[in-house]
Amino acid sequence: MDHAGTHHGSGTGFGPPVGEPAIEAQGLGKKYRRGWALRDVSFRLPAGRVCGLVGPNGAGKSTLMGLANNMIRPTTGALRVFGAAPGSTQAVLRTAFLTQEKPLFRRFTVAETLRLGHEFNPHWDQEVAEGIVHAGQVPMGARIGTLSGGQRTRVAFALAFGKRPDLLVLDEPMSDLDPLVRRELMTTLTREAAQHGTTVLVSSHMLAELQHICDYLLVIANGGLRLAGEVNELRAAHALLDVAGSGPSPAVAPHHVIEAQGGEGRPGVLVRLGGPVEYGGRVEPPTLEELLLGYLRSPDAPPLIAPSARVGDIHDIITRDRQKAVTA
Numbered sequence: 001m002d003h004a005g006t007h008h009g010s011g012t013g014f015g016p017p018v019g020e021p022a023i024e025a026q027g028l029g030k031k032y033r034r035g036w037a038l039r040d041v042s043f044r045l046p047a048g049r050v051c052g053l054v055g056p057n058g059a060g061k062s063t064l065m066g067l068a069n070n071m072i073r074p075t076t077g078a079l080r081v082f083g084a085a086p087g088s089t090q091a092v093l094r095t096a097f098l099t100q101e102k103p104l105f106r107r108f109t110v111a112e113t114l115r116l117g118h119e120f121n122p123h124w125d126q127e128v129a130e131g132i133v134h135a136g137q138v139p140m141g142a143r144i145g146t147l148s149g150g151q152r153t154r155v156a157f158a159l160a161f162g163k164r165p166d167l168l169v170l171d172e173p174m175s176d177l178d179p180l181v182r183r184e185l186m187t188t189l190t191r192e193a194a195q196h197g198t199t200v201l202v203s204s205h206m207l208a209e210l211q212h213i214c215d216y217l218l219v220i221a222n223g224g225l226r227l228a229g230e231v232n233e234l235r236a237a238h239a240l241l242d243v244a245g246s247g248p249s250p251a252v253a254p255h256h257v258i259e260a261q262g263g264e265g266r267p268g269v270l271v272r273l274g275g276p277v278e279y280g281g282r283v284e285p286p287t288l289e290e291l292l293l294g295y296l297r298s299p300d301a302p303p304l305i306a307p308s309a310r311v312g313d314i315h316d317i318i319t320r321d322r323q324k325a326v327t328a
Contacts, residue, residue, distance in 0.1 A: 020047065020082060021044040021045055021046055021082075022047040022081065022167050022199035023044070023079065023201070024080045025043055025064075025067075025080075025311070026042050026077055026078050026079075027076055027077035027078070028064075028076070028077035028079055029074060029075050030063050030067060030074055031075040037063040038220075039223045039224060040224065041064070041223075041224065042077075042305075042311050043311065044310065044311050045201065046308060047082070047197075047199050048199055049199055049200070049216035049230075050193055050200040050213055051199070051215075051216035051217065051218060052203075052210040052213075052214035052216070052218070053065070053202065053204075053218050053220070054204070054207065054217070054296075055219060055220035055221050056221060060223045061203045064220065065097070065169050065201070065203065067079050068081060068095075068201070070085075082094055082166060095168075095169065096165035096168050097169045097171075098156055098168070098171070099172075100171055100172040100173060104144045104155060104156060106143065107145065109141050110140045110142055110155055111140040111141060113155060114130065114140075114159070114162065117129060117158075117163065123164045124162055125161075125162050125164045128158075128161050128192065129158040129161065132158040132188060133155060135154075136151060138151045150181035153173065153174060161198075164196065167199045167201070168201070169201045170200065170201070171203050172203055172204060174204070174206075175204070175205065175206070182209065183209070186212060190213050201218075207292050210292075211288040211289065215231050215232070216230055217230075217231050217234060219295055221299060226296075226301075226303050226304075227291075227305075228305045228309035233306055233308075234291065235285055235291055237272060237304065238270060238271065238291055240267035240268070240269065240270055240283070240285070240286050240290065241267055241269045241277070242283070243267075252269065252271060254274035255271035255274045256301075256302070257271050258294045258295065258301045259295075259298045266290070267283070267284055270286055272301075
């Protein structure tokens with residue numbers, strides 16, 4: 001990942017997790033009339049990471065984000081934001097949520113919109129907010145309704161970062177923008193997150209672009225967690241082998257085949273490594289996009305949850321809550 005050396009939080013990949021996580025879920029589930037949107041989802045998101053939340057439409061991504069922001073309540077399990085319950089004062093003050101719709105008052109000017117952000121957020125940073133707006137040459141006196149889609153998205157980002165959140169949750173915030181504006185705002189996102197140590201959870205279908213901004217990963221499919229952990233560690237746990245087919249062979253054993261589907265001159269078998277690769281054929285690490293597509297196209301592949309993304313028993317969360325209540 002491009003900024004892995006400059007943006008690094010408390011997660012330690014395949015080592016033990018360190019410090020209080022930004023988000024911790026244990027046995028999390030949400031059931032609607034049509035069925036389960038999420039079921040038995042458990043993970044930790046270490047603080048200070050830019051995490052990509054990936055999955056097909058209807059996989060449960062928006063449900064997870066809604067649970068983290070107390071917009072909906074879980075049917076089963078528990079979720080905490082920096083150790084606090086979603087919707088609590090502590091969690092609300094430390095979290096900003098930006099949806100794809102980016103709701104803004106169309107009759108307000110940009111300056112009035114930022115003033116509103118100042119009034120509602122006790123830790124408001126006007127310099128950061130104005131800097132994001134000015135970087136896109138958005139006039140402060142222009143009304144929101146007259147701005148282009150890219151300019152409105154920039155103002156929405158300014159509101160989110162002006163709050164100075166510890167956790168910024170983004171639900172497909174740039175899907176309606178052209179590639180140039182998307183890349184520009186991604187640069188703004190990673191720069192601001194790195195400068196302020198913000199944890200970012202971003203949902204996106206732009207798989208190729210995620211590798212430029214994310215150092216952590218959560219993959220959801222069919223309401224369950226498929227992959228979780230540090231991007232570089234997850235990639236290192238897999239390889240692309242230039243072998244024929246997906247059946248047992250000296251080259252594939254003892255590795256677990258995730259998908260056998262080559263393309264564009266790349267080796268065709270994606271495996272989860274079970275030991276050293278001991279054959280002389282072509283071996284390459286998968287790109288982030290190849291890894292994601294392999295798991296999304298192979299629903300029967302077993303999940304891989306890295307140790308840094310694993311949680312303890314639900315009783316651990318309950319015990320911590322009780323201890324905080326006693327010492328508060």
